[in-house]
Amino acid sequence: MNLTSAEIRRIIKIARDHPSITPEDIILIFIDYANDETNEDEPSEPIKIRPTPDEILKIVSLINFIPVDLVKSKNRKPEIVRVRQQYSLIAILFRYSHESISTEMNRDHTSAHHSYKNAIKFCKSEPEYLDEVERIINKFPTYKLTLKDRLQTYNISVKCT
Numbered sequence: 001m002n003l004t005s006a007e008i009r010r011i012i013k014i015a016r017d018h019p020s021i022t023p024e025d026i027i028l029i030f031i032d033y034a035n036d037e038t039n040e041d042e043p044s045e046p047i048k049i050r051p052t053p054d055e056i057l058k059i060v061s062l063i064n065f066i067p068v069d070l071v072k073s074k075n076r077k078p079e080i081v082r083v084r085q086q087y088s089l090i091a092i093l094f095r096y097s098h099e100s101i102s103t104e105m106n107r108d109h110t111s112a113h114h115s116y117k118n119a120i121k122f123c124k125s126e127p128e129y130l131d132e133v134e135r136i137i138n139k140f141p142t143y144k145l146t147l148k149d150r151l152q153t154y155n156i157s158v159k160c161t
Helices: 005-017 023-038 053-063 068-072 078-093 098-105 109-125 127-137 144-152
Strands: none
Touching: 053 068, 053 078, 053 098, 053 127, 068 078, 068 098, 078 098, 078 109, 078 127, 078 144, 098 109, 109 127, 127 144
């Protein structure tokens, strides 16, 4: 397989934009891309690239209008704790470990687990909390059905528009 300079630039752009992708993933993407060019009859699926914990945290803090630095701080104000809980829940739904979530928030892994458990509890008991989680999920259009299905394993139903 010979790559053109435009394809090489595209590989570099993907690697820079999505640091969670390994070089092996990029190679597999381009092998699939080359196979798709030979099979024009088959419709191609959009490439799903899982957002990094950092990207998830930025989106959650942006939706809640709270700076990322404040979310990472040791602050215990309820509105900031709520954002941490939502971040933990969304990151768990993306299949990140408690360790990687806690590293992003500068906390212990047990704090990430506790935040996640509380987020599940609040989703079940507070409709407005569930609406906030739904707004966050809708910011990930490629994954919103997957995240909705994963939330249903906790008996939480979300309307995704």
